[in-house]
Amino acid sequence: MCLGIPGEIVEILPDHADLAKVDVSGVRRAINIGLLENERLQPGDWILIHVGFALSKIDEEEARAALDFLEGIGQAYDDELAALRTSSIDRG
């Protein structure tokens, strides 16, 4: 659970200013971006995600390096992605 995983913002959800659709290694889920309210996030921006929330904005180079690393660590990242797949915070 303590992993921070990088994701790319695909769109800011129109009905919820604090939610964005984010792509994480091909898994697309809604992520809460309320903790980065001052960052004016836009599609194409990369964020570090922890338990459904964006914790910090990162640049693409860092995101790619972090993804390479996470994909290399195996089980812990697979578990995290499996957990993310179960998440659906945008649908009430």
Place this chain on the structure above:
Amino acid sequence: MRFVDEYRDAEKARALSARIASLCEPGRAYKFMEVCGGHTHTIYKHGLEDYLPETITLVHGPGCPVCVIPMGRVDDAIHIAEQPDVVMTSFGDMMRVPGGRGSFFDSMAQGAAIRMVYSPLDALKVARQNPDKRVVFMAIGFETTAPSTAMTVLRAAAEGLGNFSVFCNHVTIIPAIKAILDSPDLRLDGFIGPGHVSTVIGCRPYEFIARDYAKPLVVAGFEPLDILQSIYMLLVQLAEGRSEVENQYARVVPWAGNLTALKVINEVMELRPYFEWRGLGFISHSALRMREKYAAFDAEQIFEIPGGRVADPKACQCGEVLKGVLKPWECKVFGTACTPETPIGTCMVSSEGACAAYYNFGRFSRERVREATQ
């Protein structure tokens, strides 16, 4: 240099390794604590100790949120889960953590409704969808996770959800580091500071370590090179007679942290007078509870909590492992009675726990390797 092919930057790692070796004073032994369980995972996954001179020892710290939850709190959570109409929700990592009366998984087998969630917001959704149930979120984690819980409580309050509450077990990293610094058991030369906690709290809260204890701390990223680089930075400080807080992970960690996250935590939660940590005992002002203003979402106000204190099993030495006094393999039950499948102690449960990291990657200490080859 085994394991060198496991990642691409082997050349850079070798270069750093040589620079690290050149900075070590002959005859001096160094002990650095990596506070964060994520770092422990990287160190064993990639065999980083093989890149370090034998005079450098890495000591594993208490920064694994699952590992530090005392057994009594697990029992309390199970007690809540057993109440009528309750659905307990929890991160997957928590499911196998043993309390005095078994784990969440054991409790589920006996009929308690416990559901794994990825995010506290998923727990909130369970509450929305089940208005006739009382949905409780088992909140654990350091400052990395606390803002997510706090944001979720604010959302529940805004929606006026009456059937959602939080069993708050959030802990704060600074008092734990201070407890370790004040412990007579261990003499450390510096700290590899936690990366993701620092995205929230920033670097300033560590300054007392440099100022009052004259020890350097370098906030580090999670890749093998980040950790080697951080060890190098610690050694440079020691060689130059400095003790400062430095940020190796500035590409992710802002010096001031995430002010919105800190504000949200402070709105919803306040420091407890004290909290029990597994292995470290009671530490003052080391955990968060819900503020009175949000009592309607506080499981400790809604349910009667037994609050019993349960001693760790006698055979279990997680406490010494969490304080860095023992290496995982020095524990009597490591790998025999205690394995990731049937953990006795928390350090074997989480993939960030030092024992699980050792066990899963088959790394044993250099001392033992030496013994075996002599």
